[in-house]
Amino acid sequence: MGIHVVKAGDTLFEIAKKYRREIAEIRALNGLPSGDEIVPGLALYIPASKVENRIYKVKQGDFLGEIAARFDVKIPAILKANPGLKPDVLKIGQLLKIPTRYKLRLKTLSFSFPATGGEVFSALEKSAEQLTYLAIVAYSFTKEGYVYVIGDDSSMIAKSKQLGVMPLLMIRNFLNDEFSPELAGGVLDNTEYRQRLVRSIMSYVAEKGYAGVSMDIEFVPPASRANYVLLLRELKKALGRLVLQVNVHAKTEDLPNNRIVGGHDYKGIGKIADITAVMTIDYGYPTGPPNPISPIWWMKDVLDYAVSKIPARKIMTALPLYSYDWEVPSNKTAASSVLRAQNRAIEEKSDIHFDLKAASPWYQYWPKKKQHDVWYEDIRSITAKYQLMDEYEIAGTTFWRLGLEFPQNDAYIKQNILVLKS
Structure with a gap:
């Protein structure tokens, strides 16, 4: 899937060139403000031409051929999407990536x-x-x-x-x-x-x-x-x-x-x-x-x-x-749309961090020398x-x-x- 996480020094021009997309398309897909400003840690969605891999949790009695038939995909394609998978040793609760056309x-x-x-x-x-x-x-x-x-x-x-x-x-x-x-x-x-x-x-x-x-x-x-x-x-x-x-x-x-x-x-x-x-x-x-x-x-x-x-x-x-x-340390809280939070980070030139355990982005900024912590989705x-x-x-x-x-x-x-x- 096309997710590009901006690194220091990246530009929209270079990202568009890498993915063979127009800057205007990337801006529209991600709701970016006009101009070329982006910040490190910003996650940009650049959809691939195919459907994202599905996720399947193995259940008791499952075998790979049956799973492949369910999603109308060949067994070799599943093996390729799951390196190291042993087709004859599926474990209950194991998560498989399924490269199917089915949404x-x-x-x-x-x-x-x-x-x-x-x-x-x-x-x-x-x-x-x-x-x-x-x-x-x-x-x-x-x-x-x-x-x-x-x-x-x-x-x-x-x-x-x-x-x-x-x-x-x-x-x-x-x-x-x-x-x-x-x-x-x-x-x-x-x-x-x-x-x-x-x-x-x-x-x-x-x-x-x-x-x-x-x-x-x-x-x-x-x-x-x-x-x-x-x-x-x-x-x-x-x-x-x-x-x-x-x-x-x-x-x-x-x-x-x-x-x-x-x-x-x-x-x-x-x-x-x-x-x-x-x-x-x-x-x-x-x-x-x-x-x-x-x-x-x-x-x-x-x-x-x-x-x-x-x-x-x-x-x-x-x-x-x-x-x-959140304004810290008072914890006075203001709500806004996800898009507004994303673009505020760009306006404030704040690096965006990603909490891996929570799978959630966050950043800080300091208006009038007051710390603000922002959590949102991306x-x-x-x-x-x-x-x-x-x-x-x-x-x-x-x-x-x-x-x-x-x-x-x-x-x-x-x-x-x-x-x-x-």
Whole structure:
């Protein structure tokens, strides 16, 4: 695959010449600013003409001929891609690179607040071919279980359908601009309110013509854990063939009494939901110490636990289209798009580093002599994440959120992924 990591002394002219590409094409693929400035450590995506190698994890009973047939590739090609591989001695859990023409097949979901046009619509038009679902973040509920809408979602629903993207009604336990455990628990633990919430959700689904529901009930009180599963069971029964997608906090073990993750019972939720999206984001979080947002080692640990409780083909992971910029030592944090973080490094002439364990880029800069640490994603980090999705054979990924620019991700999907539309 064409990933070029800039070294000291590199120029765009020399890089373009090396890969036989136009400078304008490299600039567009990577969202580079006008001009010729680049910095050491910057990862540039220059797609090859073929699909990136797929990743396959060897299972019990596998043999190389069967794997080759599955991917429509010859055994010698697999051996060439995996130097030292002994075809008669495959080990369970061994990872193989598969040089196939078949793209990775995934479902994708992005989130968006309601809009009636402008930049959000432009972003949706640009991304439509790369999206299966759009979860429209426009609903919450009262303490008695009555759903209400925040903003006009009608235009977004119509636009999504026009572009072939399935709109999902996203509901959150949002109160006074934050997630409310008390709101969630109060409704979940009252049979009348819980059943009213289901009826109220279904009323809006029918009225607005949604293709399903995206549940984002966060910080569910541990004591309400079983009742949340009960709510989902009642909601899925009412939805029938419509989609039920549930977002859950990332965790690597069951912590039923933990106030953050304890209310999400992976096994119970996984049995009911069509899609369970594990929020493998914000490992590094606002106001906390600077850290990678979605380190690959953590994502892998989370998936190890998730697939032990939920069928892999019902799991989505999460990819951040944003970056965090921490002011040190106060840890005051600002968020921006991945593209903005990349180009700020160029503007500040900051060398970019790559944490190999986390598979995440980062850099520092010093405005007004104040240290800032920035963690973000790039073509190297997302390649590792898509390969992990391939390895675990999960359903796909979510993106937070529509409108945050990440041209390398767009280009990678176009080249290497077949986005499923149903």
